[in-house]
Amino acid sequence: MKVIHIIGRFGGTGGAERSLQNLITAKRKKGYTQYVIGLQKAGVDNESIKQSGIKLYELETYKLSDAIISIFKLAKLIRKIDPDVIQSWMYYADLFSIISLYISGKRKKVRLFWGIRCSNLNLSEYTLKLRLVVRLCKYFSHLPDGIVANSFSGKDYHINNLGYKNKNWIVIYNGIDIDKYKHDPIARIKLRKKLNISEDKIVISHVARVDPMKDHQTLLNSARDFPDITFILIGKGTEKLESTENVLKLGERDDVNELLSASDLFILTSKYGEGFSNAISEAMASELSVITTDTGDTKHILENTGSIFPVGNVKSLSALISHYISYDKETLKKLGAISRDRIESNFSLDVMIKEFDQLYKNQLNSERIKITHIINSLYPGGAEVMLHNIFSKYDEKKYSVNVISLISDGPLKNDIEKKGVSVFESNIKPDRLNIFSFLKLIYYIRKNKPDIIQTWLYHSNIIGGVAGKLCGVKKIIWSIHASHLDTEFTKYTTRLIIKIGALVSNIIPNNIVYVSKVSFLLHKLLGYKCKINTVIPNGVDLEKFKPDTLARINIRNELKIPEDTFLIGIAGRYDPMKDHRNFLLAASKLSKVEPSAAYIMCGTSITKSNQELYDYIEELGLSDKVYLLGYREDMNKIYAALDIVAVTSRYGEAFPMVVCESMACGTPCVVTDVGDSSYIVDKTGFTVEKENSDALVEAFLKISNKNKIEKQKLSSSCRERISSLFSLQSIVSAYEKNYY
Structure with missing residues (x-):
């Protein structure tokens, strides 16, 4: 199999450049030939790239006239190499690849995959040229055979915000070379000596090119609060940043792994745009704790390691730095070991290579x-x-x-x-x-x-x-x-x-x-x-439907419902089978026992404009206790705000999603004995006879009368039952078995 990789500039210190270099230099079985075409001259690793035996072609695209000529040169190279697969990396390469592939006359034979490496971009901070390229990529986005994103946030942003139309999205996280990026005591001593930094000095590193998204200014502002700490800035253009006494501006380097070993802490200040940050992952592999902003899939990378601060908030960043430097060296070392374990277990280079190889083989073989x-x-x-x-x-x-x-x-x-x-x-x-x-x-x-x-x-x-x-x-x-x-x-x-x-x-x-x-x-x-x-059975997206204290607070604040109010909800379109009248009758009876209880009703046609429904609510004297919310797209947040979810259907239900989703949010259910409702709930809630409002009231009170610890246990058991039996991934896998 022959694969061409097209990238803006190969061999630089950016995340995409390092990921590509890792991917193509990895050992593989015979029959796998890779080529690299750079739209510009190679970066700091130019010589080492040539020595590695990688087949590297370099074009010129700085001027418009050069770019036009390079499009045809690229088409000529595609015809000459005759690849099976072309993988492009980032916007310029994506655009050049699709145009040149059509010009080459090889479109029907060659599989083309674009590469997305960032998430939420603030395009207003970039050049008109880049904004135009991104717009053109959006226009052509339906043409590649697939788009490989290195983060789910990047995929979602390009679909929802930029309007990319491709049907085949593949998420492959960056892989980290854990043999290269590891704590190296010898390199630490060597680099500190070379940079004239004593061993007892705290060193904090930051790896990023100068770019609006990287927000170096926040780091520089925070550095002024710590004159006794040395900050190292690594990346293209950092040597031109404003001078600060305790900041070393090293520019683009080919010894980033050794510089990380010389550090005690790592910071990333990006405002936006990160998809899967190589800088964070490599620092973690080098046994450093990380302080970073919440951009892209950063939370997923960190999980329970490191700390997150708000974008551009110097005060919060300085507070976190103070927190970490208060630890002794041994504690920092233990925290760093946890960071490395996270990368070894989830984001190794081997995993990334296997996923790319499998992608290409799948496309060619079937x-x-x-x-x-x-x-x-x-x-x-x-x-x-x-x-x-x-x-x-x-x-x-x-x-x-x-x-x-x-x-x-x-x-x-x-x-x-x-x-x-x-x-x-x-x-x-x-x-x-x-x-x-x-x-x-x-x-x-x-x-x-x-x-x-x-x-x-x-x-x-x-x-x-x-x-x-x-x-x-x-x-x-x-x-x-x-x-x-x-x-x-x-x-x-x-x-x-x-x-x-x-x-x-x-x-x-x-x-x-x-x-x-x-x-x-x-x-x-x-x-x-x-x-x-x-x-x-139906399956639940456990990442979306989960206990959410913040959502509980926000929804109650939105509706002006006090936190201590016992809140019962029902979700479902207005339909005789849902038996909303029985729910309201039970609410009327419960209000005589629990006068402070309130009720939420959601679903299509569940609004005040539904005269039949609203008249019945007024007839029961519940107009000040019932909130009619209509159709809501944020049901995961609604469920999290409730104390009980009721499903009062009299017929028709087979496997109600409402029950599964609310239980996944940790909210217990009271259901009528219709379909598999009773099986779903089991011992985590209550099943009652249909069309029996008294039985509903009795079940509501059994949950209401539990103490705080009992309610917490019940909530946990709800979530655990859905997680073990009805996760969306397991249900989709069951569907897929029927396709063969």
Whole structure:
């Protein structure tokens, strides 16, 4: 396999340059040839690069005329080398790579991956040239085969803020050469002697080129508070910074690892832009404690090591420096050892190399499986939210996914598209089939040529399943997210679709995925008879849904609810199956016993403009106790603010997401015995008879009357149960098993 790496300037001290050098100099099996093309002359490691045997080509792009000529030179090199893969690194290289690849005539043969190395950029602080390049990259961002980001924050920023449209994002963290970056006592003595620094002197280092994002000024301002400490600034342009007596400005160096060994503490002051900071990781590998701002994925790198201060806050930075220098040398050494353990365990060079190699091999050896998901609408509901969530955990190296929504304008459409997944709206009303809209659906399926169609909910199972069969799709998977349906409230067309589904359940789908055991058993009685049936419950994103004290405070402050108020909530669209009237009746009865209790109601149409709902609230005398919040996108914060979440459904629920998400936030649930609600809650909450307001009140009081320690234990057990059984990653893995 031949791989070309294209970068602005190879061999510099920047994070991207060091990551690339580590990647291409690593030992590999035969049959793997790599080339490097620099858009500018190589940096401080120029000679060592040439001696290493790396095939390095250098272009000139300083002037516009040189840049235009270099585009054609790069195209010529691509034709000459004839690579299998091109990996570009950062904006200029990304732009040059896509233009030159098309000019070369090799686009159909060569796989191109762009490289994103930063997160939230303040582009107003950069040159017009860079701003233009970033805009052009956004315009062309759908063209590469994939984009490799070195942080999740970088990926999210480029999708949500810059508007990148690529569907295939891969996050590969930088890898640190832990054999090179380690504490070296001999290098420490040598460098301190060379720099005329005594052993008993505290030395604090900072590694970053001079750039608006790096905010050297904050460090220099703080350094003035510590005249007895020596600060070392390393990086291109630092030699030109303002003079300060206790600051050594060393410029760009090729002995950063030795300079880190000569240090006692490391600081990074970046204002924005960091994705995965090599500087922080290398300092940690060198057994240094780190003080840094919270940019990019910094918190994830540090985890429980080091300290974070607010961007640009000199006072906070100085306070943290004072804190660390109060430790004796032995304590600093122990803290440094913990930092190194973190890097060795999670961010080694070997891990990064394997992930890059696997990415390239996957792209060359096999095509990604194409999956089309068809769903009734993208208005928030259990199935719709689950579909939205799984896209964040899909293995993007294996799957290419898109969505067809039968109904248009669902609010989840934009959220799904931000994940790089295209959404097609067929404008089919499930209860009134339009032949022209159905033909549009068939056209889109044939154009996309999916390997698998997965349909969600009854109407999509039939409409999407029939369309898939007509298009010759070999594998069709149905998803059923309902259990018992009350004939009094369920539409005739829905009941008819369910009966038709039973009749064709052994003809259309290859597999039916049920969201709960109760749902599977019920549909078996209804006559569903597919050969392969799988039960896969809903999963929860445990990184998003978690206990959050700050969110609890903020939500209560927003609604002007005191911290000691016992707060009960219900979440779900306004629908007879949710039985909001029973919840409100229970609230009315509880208020006579607990007059200070308050109630939150969330969901589509749960607002004061819903006259039927609001009239009932006033009838019960609850208008000063009930907060109608409508549809909220911050339900993770709402759940964290509650003391109890109630699910009072009278029918229809199979595996309610509300229960799982609130429990993941550490909030206990009181549920009616519908679907798998009781199984989810188990002993962490209470299950009551449906349509029984007295039973609800009794369960609310059992939780309310617990003491603080008992409530904390109950909260922990809620989180632990969801984490062990219903994590989103494990559920997505279960879905993926059905694709083979």
